[in-house]
Amino acid sequence: MERIRTILAAFFIISTVFIAGCSDNSGNKAQSEQQNGQITTNDQAKNEKESSDKKNIKQVKATVYFPDENGQKLIASDRTLNTEVDDKYLAAVKVLLQGPKKGEGIAVIPKQAKLLAVSVDKNGIASVNFDNALVKNFSGGSTGEIMLVGSVTDTLTNFPEVKAVRFLVDGKPLETLSGHLDLTEPVKRMKNIL
Amino acid sequence: MEFKLGSKDSQYILQVNPQNKKELLLTFPGTKIKNTSQRPITLDGSLAKSVKFTNENGSGRAVVSLPYDADTVNYKAYIINNADSRRRNSSVLAVDISKKAAVLSRSLQAVAGHVIVIDPGHGGSDSGAVGPDGIMEKNVTLAVAKKVYNILVNNGATVIMTRTVDKDVYAPNASAVQELQARVNVGEYTKNTDIFLSVHANSFTSPSANGTETYYYQSSSQGEKLASLIQDEMVKSSGLNDRGIAAANFYVLKHTSMPSALVELAFISNYREEGLLNADDFQEMMAEAICRAISRYFQAD
Ligand SMILES: [Zn+2]
Numbered sequence: 001m002e003r004i005r006t007i008l009a010a011f012f013i014i015s016t017v018f019i020a021g022c023s024d025n026s027g028n029k030a031q032s033e034q035q036n037g038q039i040t041t042n043d044q045a046k047n048e049k050e051s052s053d054k055k056n057i058k059q060v061k062a063t064v065y066f067p068d069e070n071g072q073k074l075i076a077s078d079r080t081l082n083t084e085v086d087d088k089y090l091a092a093v094k095v096l097l098q099g100p101k102k103g104e105g106i107a108v109i110p111k112q113a114k115l116l117a118v119s120v121d122k123n124g125i126a127s128v129n130f131d132n133a134l135v136k137n138f139s140g141g142s143t144g145e146i147m148l149v150g151s152v153t154d155t156l157t158n159f160p161e162v163k164a165v166r167f168l169v170d171g172k173p174l175e176t177l178s179g180h181l182d183l184t185e186p187v188k189r190m191k192n193i194l
Numbered sequence: 195m196e197f198k199l200g201s202k203d204s205q206y207i208l209q210v211n212p213q214n215k216k217e218l219l220l221t222f223p224g225t226k227i228k229n230t231s232q233r234p235i236t237l238d239g240s241l242a243k244s245v246k247f248t249n250e251n252g253s254g255r256a257v258v259s260l261p262y263d264a265d266t267v268n269y270k271a272y273i274i275n276n277a278d279s280r281r282r283n284s285s286v287l288a289v290d291i292s293k294k295a296a297v298l299s300r301s302l303q304a305v306a307g308h309v310i311v312i313d314p315g316h317g318g319s320d321s322g323a324v325g326p327d328g329i330m331e332k333n334v335t336l337a338v339a340k341k342v343y344n345i346l347v348n349n350g351a352t353v354i355m356t357r358t359v360d361k362d363v364y365a366p367n368a369s370a371v372q373e374l375q376a377r378v379n380v381g382e383y384t385k386n387t388d389i390f391l392s393v394h395a396n397s398f399t400s401p402s403a404n405g406t407e408t409y410y411y412q413s414s415s416q417g418e419k420l421a422s423l424i425q426d427e428m429v430k431s432s433g434l435n436d437r438g439i440a441a442a443n444f445y446v447l448k449h450t451s452m453p454s455a456l457v458e459l460a461f462i463s464n465y466r467e468e469g470l471l472n473a474d475d476f477q478e479m480m481a482e483a484i485c486r487a488i489s490r491y492f493q494a495d
Contacts, residue, residue, distance in 0.1 A: 140463075141322070141331065141397035142442070143461075178322075179374065179445075182449070
């Protein structure tokens with residue numbers, strides 16, 4: 001786990017600098033190195049960069065979504081994510097687990113659920129891996145299921161490079177949460193509840 | 195049914211029990227019934243289940259239990275004065291009960307000849323959502339689905355249920371896809387299935403969430419039409435919060451090839467609606483609403 005974290009952090013430094021350095025954020029690493037001569041994979045250079053860009057690296061603005069009280073729409077809330085340890089994807093989903101502030105809607109992910117990992121592949125498919133407590137403690141029907149899946153999906157797809165979200169439980173694909181939604185394919189942004 | 199009265203000019207009142215829509219009360223003010231201790235008389239059950247005699251507040255009363263709500267039948271009471279009763283200084287009171295068959299079948303006649311698959315959500319190892327009082331979604335969905343089945347069959351439709359008892363359709367603790375696909379398969383493998391309807395009760399983290407909603411699959415305009423008719427009829431009957439219809443990527447909607455809809459009758463996680471979902475008359479009302487909508491769907495076809 002510690003190792004994975006370190007790697008994620010390293011990758012993130014590169015992509016953050018790249019985003020700060022050019023307006024086209026297609027997320028292509030090779031392209032970023034080409035366009036921004038300052039970035040190399042050399043550790044020393046990276047460390048120098050890290051200290052000078054410390055503020056940019058640690059804080060990323062994001063929008064997170066919690067369901068309203070009646071389970072009909074998601075409420076958008078702005079957050080500044082601390083990405084010192086987690087990358088922005090992991091940090092954003094962690095905000096959902098922490099729950100909303102007053103007036104931001106209600107918490108929908110079971111308190112017992114643990115978030116194991118969030119990753120985004122080169123095709124823009126995010127994978128969100130929870131432990132089994134997510135399913136075991138989930139009590140929602142159709143509405144609960146739509147709101148939980150929508151909350152995670154719409155929060156992650158709000159990063160323009162994320163196109164869809166795949167749900168995993170203990171590393172295995174989740175087919176459905178409570179017997180309604182078909183989760184066997186990555187879920188695209190759920191616009192009809194925004 | 196006929197009641198032999200000891201007096202020629204007995205007064206009587208026939209009314210629906212205001213506390214129980216499934217009972218007719220035949221009250222004789224100021225008259226005592228002699229044998230109230232006798233067991234209720236059991237009838238064949240098609241029009242009336244039993245008759246029980248009581249004396250209350252100085253009035254004799256016959257309580258007629260019906261297998262349905264009294265407002266779905268015509269009922270009347272009248273004295274038969276024949277030669278025999280005149281001679282014996284007694285009379286016979288007749289109570290006639292007949293189904294409002296004409297009204298019922300006219301509004302539902304369009305279902306005749308159609309093939310309808312009804313899917314009671316969850317079941318067996320999957321209880322579905324559970325309400326604050328412990329009412330389980332799987333039992334509510336089965337009860338309502340059975341009522342839908344009866345109404346549709348009585349009106350000439352061919353109806354297939356994905357399950358008729360409390361069990362998993364595929365196997366206990368199977369994967370979600372196996373279980374949901376097994377339900378879809380009932381629709382796919384039944385010959386000429388016209389529509390597929392899945393019945394559920396809703397649930398949400400917040401206990402205040404309430405109301406009725408119906409889902410369809412995005413690309414199905416027929417499914418959308420079916421959903422909108424069902425939603426319309428359910429809300430008209432129940433008066434519950436109208437959450438409207440919505441497209442949803444639900445497994446059984448996505449994988450069925452015929453028009454389909456998934457109804458969320460009410461919220462089992464809401465204390466008040468949990469009580470409704472568990473009540474027989476609410477279940478009957480929603481079942482009737484769903485059937486009227488199905489008939490309208492085929493009418494408009
Ligand atoms: Zn359900």
